Amino acid sequence: MMLDLDAGRYAAYVWPAFAVSAAVIAGMVADTLLRARHWRREAQRLEASER
Amino acid sequence: MISALANPQRFMNLSRWLAPMMGALAAALALAGLWLAFAAPEDYQQGDTIRIMFIHVPAAWLAMFAYACMAGASFFGLIFRHSLAEAAARAAAPLGAGFTFLALVTGSLWGRPMWGTWWVWDARLTSVLVLLLFYLGYMALQAAIEDEAKGARACAILALVGAVNLPIVKFSVDWWNTLHQPSSVLRADGPAMPSTYLTPLLLMGLAYTLAFGALWCVRIRAEVWRRRAAALQLRSAL
Numbered sequence: 604m605m606l607d608l609d610a611g612r613y614a615a616y617v618w619p620a621f622a623v624s625a626a627v628i629a630g631m632v633a634d635t636l637l638r639a640r641h642w643r644r645e646a647q648r649l650e651a652s653e654r
Numbered sequence: 655m656i657s658a659l660a661n662p663q664r665f666m667n668l669s670r671w672l673a674p675m676m677g678a679l680a681a682a683l684a685l686a687g688l689w690l691a692f693a694a695p696e697d698y699q700q701g702d703t704i705r706i707m708f709i710h711v712p713a714a715w716l717a718m719f720a721y722a723c724m725a726g727a728s729f730f731g732l733i734f735r736h737s738l739a740e741a742a743a744r745a746a747a748p749l750g751a752g753f754t755f756l757a758l759v760t761g762s763l764w765g766r767p768m769w770g771t772w773w774v775w776d777a778r779l780t781s782v783l784v785l786l787l788f789y790l791g792y793m794a795l796q797a798a799i800e801d802e803a804k805g806a807r808a809c810a811i812l813a814l815v816g817a818v819n820l821p822i823v824k825f826s827v828d829w830w831n832t833l834h835q836p837s838s839v840l841r842a843d844g845p846a847m848p849s850t851y852l853t854p855l856l857l858m859g860l861a862y863t864l865a866f867g868a869l870w871c872v873r874i875r876a877e878v879w880r881r882r883a884a885a886l887q888l889r890s891a892l
Contacts, residue, residue, distance in 0.1 A: 604689075604693045605693065606689070606692045606693055607692055607693070607694075607695075607696065607702075608692060609702075610702040610705070611701065611702055612701075613701055613702045613703045613767055614702075616703060616706065616763045616764065616766060616767050617702055617703060617705055617706055617763075619763055620706045620709060620710070620759070620760040620763040620764065621705075621709060623756065623759050623760065623763075624709045624713070624756055624760060627752050627755065627756050628752075628756075628865070630752070631748070631749060631752045631869060632869065634748070635749075635869045635872050635873050635876070636872065638873065638876045639872050639873070639875055639876035639879070641876075642876045642877075642879035642880040642883060643875075643876070643879045645879070645880075645883040646879040646880075646882045646883040646886065649882075649883055649886035649887060649890070650882075650886060652890070653886060653889070653890065
């Protein structure tokens with residue numbers, strides 16, 4: 604099955620749509636993982652200091 | 655099912671393996687969906703812009719689905735004062751805002767070559783913009799109120815008020831004359847597109863849904879840890 608990656612005269616619309624989607628989804632993934640790591644570490648630090 | 659998940663510890667145990675599993679499945683489905691999306695022939699009317707559909711439509715579905723999740727969690731949080739429901743509502747807002755933003759931007763990039771305009775104030779586009787404003791309003795309100803309990807209550811009421819917009823978004827193309835086309839997939843008489851387009855679209859829809867599920871779980875986990883850290887900080891201060 605051949606891929607058609609030539610968007611022709613619509614390339615200026617097709618590729619930015621995919622680029623923005625990739626950037627926003629990557630941003631959501633990064634923000635989510637960093638937030639989770641930050642609060643997990645903070646909770647663990649406070650738990651350890653309480654013991 | 656909901657009562658079982660309402661226990662924060664049980665949720666933490668379950669989401670620990672469920673979130674990465676959903677994330678991996680979402681990535682695999684997205685790869686398959688994108689492959690089929692670019693292997694499909696260009697549309698006889700829309701040409702190569704048809705490929706924008708495979709990312710625009712799932713983003714639009716998720717914009718509404720995330721809001722329904724946020725409103726549902728807000729309802730449970732408001733009625734039962736359950737901390738995990740409040741955390742779930744709070745965690746869904748930025749993800750929903752992200753998908754709504756994507757639906758608007760990719761729609762605009764699709765609309766320019768097909769309609770000849772980036773934007774038009776028709777019922778579908780305007781109601782989706784209102785949806786984005788509800789998400790942003792929810793997050794702004796949450797950040798503005800220092801008292802967490804009061805903030806959660808105010809945000810829950812706002813989320814429930816905004817839920818009125820969901821049927822307006824869905825049926826706007828039927829109730830009013832819009833430039834936006836009517837639904838091609840979720841129709842009473844079945845999808846109005848060939849399987850060469852429908853299969854990658856459904857794969858991408860499932861991938862987006864699972865990605866939202868995975869990110870939502872991780873954000874709820876972060877919220878549980880944040881509340882635990884706040885409680886510990888308060889206890890040590892006393």
